Structure formats: structure tokens, C-alpha cells
Amino acid sequence: xxxxxxxxxxxxxxxxxxxxxxxxDISLIVCAGQVGVVMxxxxxxxxxxxxxxxGLLRPESGKVAFTLESKPVEPMLHRxxxxxxxxxxxxxxxLTGVENLEFFGRLRGLRLNNDGLRDILDRVGLLGRGRxxxxxYSSGMRQRLKYAYALLGSPPILLLDEPTANLDTExxxxxxxxxxxxRSRSGGGLAIIATNEPREEAWGDMSxxxxxxx
Amino acid sequence: MSRSNTEIDAAARVPSWISEAxxxxxxxxxxxxxxxTAVSAVGVFSFASLLLVALATETLKEVRxxxxxxxxxxxxxxxxxAQMRPAWDSPSKMGLLWVLLxxxxxxxxxx
Numbered sequence: 001x002x003x004x005x006x007x008x009x010x011x012x013x014x015x016x017x018x019x020x021x022x023x024x025d026i027s028l029i030v031c032a033g034q035v036g037v038v039m040x041x042x043x044x045x046x047x048x049x050x051x052x053x054x055g056l057l058r059p060e061s062g063k064v065a066f067t068l069e070s071k072p073v074e075p076m077l078h079r080x081x082x083x084x085x086x087x088x089x090x091x092x093x094x095l096t097g098v099e100n101l102e103f104f105g106r107l108r109g110l111r112l113n114n115d116g117l118r119d120i121l122d123r124v125g126l127l128g129r130g131r132x133x134x135x136x137y138s139s140g141m142r143q144r145l146k147y148a149y150a151l152l153g154s155p156p157i158l159l160l161d162e163p164t165a166n167l168d169t170e171x172x173x174x175x176x177x178x179x180x181x182x183r184s185r186s187g188g189g190l191a192i193i194a195t196n197e198p199r200e201e202a203w204g205d206m207s208x209x210x211x212x213x214x
Numbered sequence: 215m216s217r218s219n220t221e222i223d224a225a226a227r228v229p230s231w232i233s234e235a236x237x238x239x240x241x242x243x244x245x246x247x248x249x250x251t252a253v254s255a256v257g258v259f260s261f262a263s264l265l266l267v268a269l270a271t272e273t274l275k276e277v278r279x280x281x282x283x284x285x286x287x288x289x290x291x292x293x294x295x296a297q298m299r300p301a302w303d304s305p306s307k308m309g310l311l312w313v314l315l316x317x318x319x320x321x322x323x324x325x
Binding site: 108 | 240
């Protein structure tokens with residue numbers, strides 16, 4: 001598989017909330033095997049940029065383009081290419097971890113068997129805790145479950161907003177493994193991280209620093 | 215390239231809306247059976263609504279009404295009596311029932 005088999009290109013992205021410009025002409029290209037980092041102070045638009053990349057928000061101007069196996073991906077299929085971890089992501093507290101994953105898996109067209117679920121829970125350090133209600137999870141366990149959700153289907157593009165929020169040392173190591181796995185993903189993989197942590201900036205091959213509003 | 219059983223082909227067929235809707239339905243039923251949040255919210259609303267309607271319409275049973283549109287140009291007492299009907303009749307009850315169902319659905323939907 002070619003090195004550039006998957007890529008994300010954010011071209012001239014601008015966005016405003018009301019009269020306040022949050023993003024002005026932001027561009028970023030991340031290719032297979034790379035990790036892009038979006039840095040900036042609170043309110044500078046990091047999460048907004050990731051939401052735009054994920055297709056959850058339409059930019060005022062600019063374009064988001066994905067390529068997969070060196071071919072452009074239809075915007076309608078963008079969401080099927082991404083795994084998304086974000087503080088905004090809501091899990092269903094009245095369901096167990098496994099039920100949450102099964103539900104999201106079905107929405108992605110996946111039929112998960114026990115081995116697949118065990119494998120993915122093991123990867124995020126939740127093996128043996130999957131049958132507990134998410135409402136009883138700690139915030140760190142919920143963050144780990146978000147990773148399990150993001151990794152469903154082994155998507156080629158990972159978008160990680162505050163990737164180590166609420167995680168302990170082992171959790172941070174898990175994130176590092178996920179990112180390393182994404183770099184070496186069979187068929188090509190990449191990640192874009194939005195963070196304030198200098199330690200996480202070091203994980204990236206390139207970074208964009210947002211300077212906030214105008 | 216071998217694919218694990220959790221691996222997705224991004225270009226694969228998108229699940230049909232029936233599949234997505236059934237997943238949503240199954241999730242909602244499971245969550246509702248576990249928490250009974252919506253049922254309790256709708257139950258309280260239904261009980262309160264029935265009670266309020268019963269109290270508010272108590273006096274309407276004795277009231278009779280007439281549609282002015284159906285009256286002839288020259289209104290006689292006979293014509294007036296012919297057009298009179300109970301204020302709390304079937305169409306009124308049906309209208310109120312739909313309003314209550316609509317609000318009950320919204321009460322449940324928010325959960």
C-alpha cells in the first residue's frame with residue numbers, strides 16, 4: 001500500500017460563531033503515517049476545527065477532503081472513515097460498555113462478535129468491565145470507552161480532541177499505543193489531535209497553532 | 215491485507231435506514247426498560263392531564279353550544295334548537311385527545 005494511501009486536507013477553513021471569527025483560513029494536510037496536532041488556548045477553535053474535519057460542523061468557507069487508497073472520498077462517506085474521541089461525545093449511561101459498542105457498531109454497519117469486543121476492550125484497558133453500566137464508570141473509564149468506540153472498524157483517520165483528558169498514566173500509555181498503531185496501520189492511517197498539552201504536541205509530525213478569535 | 219472482524223471498509227455499503235432505525239429502537243427500548251424514565255414522565259403527564267381535563271370539563275357537560283355558521287339567515291327558536299349540541303361532544307374530546315397525545319409524546323421524547 002502506498003505511503004499516501006490516506007490523507008486529510010483542510011483547505012482554507014474559516015468559521016465564525018455569531019460575530020466572532022474563530023477560525024480564519026486554516027489549512028492542514030496530514031498524510032498516512034502522520035499525526036497532526038492542533039494547538040491553541042481555550043476557545044481558540046481547536047475543537048471546532050476537529051468537528052469540521054469530522055463533518056459535524058459545516059465551515060463558513062473552506063474545504064475538507066479525504067483520500068483513501070489514493071482516491072477522493074465522497075463527503076457522505078467521510079464519517080465512515082473516522083474514529084472520533086471528544087469530550088462532547090455522549091455515551092449512553094443506561095447501557096453497558098459492550099451495549100454501547102454494539103449499538104455504535106450497528107450504526108457503522110458492523111456486527112461485533114465476542115472476540116471482536118474482547119479485543120477492542122482489551123486494547124483500551126476495559127477488559128472485564130464491559131458488562132458494567134456506563135453510568136457506573138469513572139470519567140477515565142468513559143474516556144477509554146470513547147477510544148473503543150473510535151477504534152470500531154479500525155478507521156483510517158482518528159480525530160482526538162483532548163486525547164488524554166481524565167486518563168491516568170496507564171491511560172496515557174494506551175493513547176500512545178493507539179497513536180503508534182494508527183501510524184503503522186495496515187493500509188495507512190493517520191491521526192489529528194487537538195490539545196493544549198506540550199507532551200501531546202510532541203506526538204505530532206506537524207502542528208498548527210490557532211491564535212483564537214478576531 | 216487481512217481484516218479483523220472489527221475492521222470496517224470505509225467504502226463499504228452504508229447501513230440502510232431500516233437497520234439504523236432498528237438499532238436505535240432496540241437501544242431505546244433497552245434503555246427504557248432499564249430506567250423507565252420516559253414511561254414515568256409520560257405516566258405522570260397522562261395522569262395529571264386526565265385529572266385536569268376531568269376537573270376543567272365538569273361543568274361543560276351541562277353546556278350546549280351552537281354553530282353560528284350553520285344557522286339560517288332568519289333564526290327561529292326551532293332552527294336554533296335544531297342546531298344545538300353538547301359543548302363537550304365527541305369532536306371536542308378527539309381534539310383534546312390529540313393535543314394530549316402530542317404533548318405526552320414530547321414529554322417522552324425529551325428523555
